[in-house]
Amino acid sequence: MLSFEEKLAIIETFPQLERKNVSLGRVNFHYDESAHDKKIVVFHLHPGGNGFVYAGLLRGYETDERGFVNIRESSAEELRALIDDSIRSLSIKVPEAPQPKSRRKQAAAGARDGMASMWSGPDGQSLELRREDDLWYVYAGLNLEMVFETSDEAEEYLNEEGFKPA
Known part of the structure; x- marks a missing residue:
């Protein structure tokens, strides 16, 4: 498992992401050029090494109900590829079908x-x-x-x- 510092170093190689410190020492990274309302690419990267990357627009990744992939056990290559795929997916706007008002x-x-x-x-x-x-x-x-x-x-x-x- 990569450490918090190693994951942070990988994530910070993506110049299009903006770091946002949140509570409990966690860090989010936003993609402000997103073509979608969704701007968070890396969510709650925790000093313990846990964190999530948005893959809600991607196929082939196991996501939670919000579209995030847990990166606790990701290798450096897997993390780079996932972040790259996430940014690419958020760069393209695909029209969505209207949804009923919840x-x-x-x-x-x-x-x-x-x-x-x-x-x-x-x-x-x-x-x-x-x-x-x-x-x-x-x-x-x-x-x-x-x-x-x-x-x-x-x-x-x-x-x-x-x-x-x-």
């Missing part, structure tokens, strides 16, 4: 209309998604958690963190 979309629609929507987490936490001044704010009580440019980015973050509309 409860999540309905909650977000309420926030889009200027109302706030509440989201519940796996450990009973609550976050509020609120639109203010053309940005999307995620609050934990009175504390600002994150800010996003689009509702899709905010919803993606909330879903990746295990939150669902309350």
